[in-house]
Amino acid sequence: MTDFSATKALFHMPEGVIYLDGNSLGPLPLSASERVARTVEAEWGEMLITGWNKAGWMARPTDLGDRIGRLIGAEKGTVVLGDTLSIKVYQALASALELNPDRRVVLSDSGNFPSDLYIAEGLLKSLGRGYTLKVVAPEEVEAAIDETIAVTMITEVDYRTGRKHDMARLTAKAHAKGAVAVWDLAHSAGAVEVDLAGVGADFAVGCTYKYLNGGPGAPAFIYVAPRHADSARPALSGWLGHDAPFAFELNYRPHRGIERMRVGTPPVIAMAALEAALDIWDMTTMADVRARSLELTDRFIAGVEATCPMLKLVTPRDHQTRGSQVSFAFPDGYAAMQALIARGVIGDFRAPDIMRFGFTPLYIGPQDVDAAVAIIAEVMNQRLWDRPEFKARSRVT
Amino acid sequence: MTDFSATKALFHMPEGVIYLDGNSLGPLPLSASERVARTVEAEWGEMLITGWNKAGWMARPTDLGDRIGRLIGAEKGTVVLGDTLSIKVYQALASALELNPDRRVVLSDSGNFPSDLYIAEGLLKSLGRGYTLKVVAPEEVEAAIDETIAVTMITEVDYRTGRKHDMARLTAKAHAKGAVAVWDLAHSAGAVEVDLAGVGADFAVGCTYKYLNGGPGAPAFIYVAPRHADSARPALSGWLGHDAPFAFELNYRPHRGIERMRVGTPPVIAMAALEAALDIWDMTTMADVRARSLELTDRFIAGVEATCPMLKLVTPRDHQTRGSQVSFAFPDGYAAMQALIARGVIGDFRAPDIMRFGFTPLYIGPQDVDAAVAIIAEVMNQRLWDRPEFKARSRVT
Numbered sequence: 001m002t003d004f005s006a007t008k009a010l011f012h013m014p015e016g017v018i019y020l021d022g023n024s025l026g027p028l029p030l031s032a033s034e035r036v037a038r039t040v041e042a043e044w045g046e047m048l049i050t051g052w053n054k055a056g057w058m059a060r061p062t063d064l065g066d067r068i069g070r071l072i073g074a075e076k077g078t079v080v081l082g083d084t085l086s087i088k089v090y091q092a093l094a095s096a097l098e099l100n101p102d103r104r105v106v107l108s109d110s111g112n113f114p115s116d117l118y119i120a121e122g123l124l125k126s127l128g129r130g131y132t133l134k135v136v137a138p139e140e141v142e143a144a145i146d147e148t149i150a151v152t153m154i155t156e157v158d159y160r161t162g163r164k165h166d167m168a169r170l171t172a173k174a175h176a177k178g179a180v181a182v183w184d185l186a187h188s189a190g191a192v193e194v195d196l197a198g199v200g201a202d203f204a205v206g207c208t209y210k211y212l213n214g215g216p217g218a219p220a221f222i223y224v225a226p227r228h229a230d231s232a233r234p235a236l237s238g239w240l241g242h243d244a245p246f247a248f249e250l251n252y253r254p255h256r257g258i259e260r261m262r263v264g265t266p267p268v269i270a271m272a273a274l275e276a277a278l279d280i281w282d283m284t285t286m287a288d289v290r291a292r293s294l295e296l297t298d299r300f301i302a303g304v305e306a307t308c309p310m311l312k313l314v315t316p317r318d319h320q321t322r323g324s325q326v327s328f329a330f331p332d333g334y335a336a337m338q339a340l341i342a343r344g345v346i347g348d349f350r351a352p353d354i355m356r357f358g359f360t361p362l363y364i365g366p367q368d369v370d371a372a373v374a375i376i377a378e379v380m381n382q383r384l385w386d387r388p389e390f391k392a393r394s395r396v397t
Numbered sequence: 398m399t400d401f402s403a404t405k406a407l408f409h410m411p412e413g414v415i416y417l418d419g420n421s422l423g424p425l426p427l428s429a430s431e432r433v434a435r436t437v438e439a440e441w442g443e444m445l446i447t448g449w450n451k452a453g454w455m456a457r458p459t460d461l462g463d464r465i466g467r468l469i470g471a472e473k474g475t476v477v478l479g480d481t482l483s484i485k486v487y488q489a490l491a492s493a494l495e496l497n498p499d500r501r502v503v504l505s506d507s508g509n510f511p512s513d514l515y516i517a518e519g520l521l522k523s524l525g526r527g528y529t530l531k532v533v534a535p536e537e538v539e540a541a542i543d544e545t546i547a548v549t550m551i552t553e554v555d556y557r558t559g560r561k562h563d564m565a566r567l568t569a570k571a572h573a574k575g576a577v578a579v580w581d582l583a584h585s586a587g588a589v590e591v592d593l594a595g596v597g598a599d600f601a602v603g604c605t606y607k608y609l610n611g612g613p614g615a616p617a618f619i620y621v622a623p624r625h626a627d628s629a630r631p632a633l634s635g636w637l638g639h640d641a642p643f644a645f646e647l648n649y650r651p652h653r654g655i656e657r658m659r660v661g662t663p664p665v666i667a668m669a670a671l672e673a674a675l676d677i678w679d680m681t682t683m684a685d686v687r688a689r690s691l692e693l694t695d696r697f698i699a700g701v702e703a704t705c706p707m708l709k710l711v712t713p714r715d716h717q718t719r720g721s722q723v724s725f726a727f728p729d730g731y732a733a734m735q736a737l738i739a740r741g742v743i744g745d746f747r748a749p750d751i752m753r754f755g756f757t758p759l760y761i762g763p764q765d766v767d768a769a770v771a772i773i774a775e776v777m778n779q780r781l782w783d784r785p786e787f788k789a790r791s792r793v794t
Contacts, residue, residue, distance in 0.1 A: 012438075012442045014442070014443050014445070017445070019445060021445065021446045024446050025441075025445060025446045025448075027441075027442070027445060028437065028438070028441050028442035032437060033434065033437050033438055033442075036433060036434070036437050036666065037430065037433075037434060040425065040429060040430050040433055040612070040670070041409075041425070041430055043613075044422075044424075044425050044612055044613055045409045045411070045424070045425035045430075046411050048411070048414070048416060048418065048422060048424060048743060049418045049421050049422045049743060049745065050738070050743075051422075051613060052613075057613060057614075083480060083481070083484065083661075084480070084635070084660060084661025084662055085661055085662070086633070086635035086636065086660050086661035087480065087484060087633065087635075087660060087661060090633060094523060110647060113636075114636055114639070114645045114646060114647060115635050115636035115637075115661065117647055117648075117649075118634045118635060118636055118638075118639060118648075118649035119633070119634060119635060121634060121648065121649050122630075122631065122632050122633060122634030122649065123632070125630070125632075126491060126523065126524065126632045127523065127524070127525075128524075128526070129525070135647060160645075207662070209662065215437070215441055215665070215666055216440075216441055216448060216449075216454060216662070216665035216666065217454075217662050217663050217664035217665040217666065217667070217668075218664075219664075220661070233519075233522070234519065235519050235520070235522075235523045236483070236484065236487060236516070236519060237515045237516060237518060237519030238481070238483035238484070238512050238515060238516055239483065239510075239511055239512030239515055240512075241515075242511070242515060246748065247748055248511045248557075248747060248748050249511060250507060250511060250514055250532060251514075251515075251518065252514075252515035252518050252519065263481060263483050263484060264480075264481025264482055264483035264484060264512065264617070265481055265482070265604070265606065265613070265614050266614050267614035267615075267616075267664055267667050268612070268613035268614040269433065269612055269613065269614065269666050269667050269670060270614070270664050270666050270667055271614075273437065273666060341447070346445060346446060346447075348446065350645060351643065351644055351645050
């Protein structure tokens with residue numbers, strides 16, 4: 001059983017803060033400061049260009065990919081780091097479409113993160129040739145998978161509501177109908193148990209700055225099932241995905257396996273922070289994290305519902321369909337979240353009316369939940385949010 | 398006149414090293430350590446998610462873009478940071494092609510960096526519809542620009558030879574023939590005087606880890622001419638290029654101007670290092686840097702040619718067509734470079750036989766050149782490279 005008090009001690013948390021926004025940006029692992037400083041000073045500073053070999057920078061995207069792979073049920077050698085999640089969505093979707101060349105429809109749902117939809121829209125417009133994006137309500141996805149669908153592009157856990165799709169079931173349906181399944185694990189990696197190999201996912205993508213605690217703007221990752229890894233064509237065919245990048249050939253020849261999904265020069269300093277964050281993940285298992293997460297979200301839902309009747313739960317009560325966050329709808333949700341933040345409870349707001357709270361067992365425990373509930377009850381019941389200073393909206397929330 | 402001894406004092410240089418590889422990875426600016434540590438500890442650690450506003454993370458890609466813009470003759474508000482150079486090449490080329498919808502040929506040259514060619518190859522294959530990539534010898538580019546060319550995609554300075562194209566002349570020819578001009582400034586930004594606005598370039602891209610000293614894997618940048626900025630369609634249409642990213646609309650609406658070229662979450666820690674590096678650029682002008690660079694490369698060429706008859710200069714002698722590096726061909730160039738590195742002179746090798754030396758006035762002066770020449774003469778004339786330990790090739794050079 002994981003010792004979550006031990007993992008909690010490895011993060012920096014500002015005084016007086018209960019941080020329920022690790023689903024947006026994870027906190028600083030204490031060892032990340034030193035790891036980053038070492039990379040900057042002892043590697044970049046002292047090794048200069050030779051750091052690519054000597055310090056292992058060049059191999060880090062696959063080294064760290066394997067460490068993330070363990071958390072999402074991926075086979076060894078199937079995950080590589082790089083770029084941003086939006087770029088990896090593009091790459092996965094473009095490759096997936098080519099594996100199903102006779103179909104023209106990408107299926108997604110309105111609970112997907114908008115950037116995935118925007119990226120698909122942009123890609124399909126570039127491709128022309130009748131490609132279309134079909135967006136249905138999350139509960140209609142399963143029924144919408146039919147023989148016209150080339151690719152299902154679904155985010156497992158809804159960024160707004162915390163609703164979790166049944167990845168195994170939808171993947172099986174996709175395959176039964178001849179579609180390729182692309183999964184976005186933005187709110188899954190480090191949050192819920194994912195078994196990519198087990199469910200037979202074709203492609204998956206995710207980010208590392210949320211539950212994985214890799215730092216602001218940490219790189220994304222992409223998974224390609226072994227059965228596709230040597231045949232998928234990377235539309236973003238950059239030199240580090242080439243079979244022999246340093247031969248500087250004029251024509252592209254993809255590398256074997258997952259390395260072909262590399263594009264350009266990897267972000268060395270950002271990877272140092274992520275590496276430190278992943279050390280903490282070595283102290284636990286996703287089964288333990290998931291059990292603790294459900295305990296925390298159950299406790300939070302019960303506490304808030306017992307004290308704040310004005311907050312309407314939008315996250316599923318059923319464990320099977322709940323991610324690792326709890327969201328409440330409230331018409332003045334933006335102002336209420338600002339008032340909470342002013343009191344040290346940091347969650348976030350998602351338009352139009354969602355107050356979102358993330359639960360991250362590595363550093364949030366039952367006592368934090370109880371303390372947060374008490375503050376939320378006070379802010380809501382005393383209408384502390386109904387003040388002008390909390391109502392002005394900023395661009396970034 | 399720039400005080401280059403003052404700028405040199407602001408970099409960390411390992412003992413006993415003469416670093417002539419700043420055209421591959423610039424050295425560590427002393428202030429970058431502290432800037433990165435502050436971003437990690439005082440921003441990520443203390444501000445957590447609120448850093449996006451409070452610490453200005455969200456605006457940094459355009460803030461730093463403007464600072465780079467000054468070095469490449471770009472108008473204010475035309476440059477934004479993000480992703481890697483290969484991704485930005487893809488983005489620029491895809492947008493450029495749509496501005497010229499009736500043509501199907503992309504023109505490039507065999508001196509372009511292979512990743513640009515690979516990226517074009519991948520994009521054109523995705524687009525289908527008869528798109529082709531035409532690759533000619535560098536000296537044939539001008540003659541090859543005709544009414545069939547949709548886009549010229551040219552790297553100004555050849556990564557191998559250091560040959561510099563005439564950007565004004567080729568851009569004018571492209572426009573005269575109705576082509577859109579995309580320039581790659583990988584070996585230009587911080588190396589030579591670039592006047593994007595003056596020459597009327599349509600798009601430009603570049604990286605920040607070479608002459609700009611932003612650190613290993615530092616983000617790339619993209620320039621879009623003001624006349625295209627509100628009409629160019631970003632094929633990589635991510636949420637941070639949306640007109641209202643935090644409205645989470647289901648459909649993509651591009652932001653006005655250069656911000657539409659943003660894709661995903663920006664790399665905050667990497668940008669901190671780059672910001673520190675750009676502070677040093679505020680102490681100089683590109684005219685001063687260029688004058689000094691030519692002085693250094695002239696001195697180096699003269700010194701090596703006077704002492705090492707076996708090294709064949711492949712970099713142009715003519716200032717007009719020379720970048721900020723000097724390359725010599727030598728059949729055992731790989732081994733010779735390893736022998737030089739063992740003696741503290743760090744340059745690099747590019748297949749098949751190029752020994753490459755970069756000159757970076759911010760931290761390399763005439764005395765460094767003279768010291769490097771003396772070591773090169775010794776290594777070459779005493780055949781110190783002709784030893785087994787220098788001949789084994791590593792993958793990364």
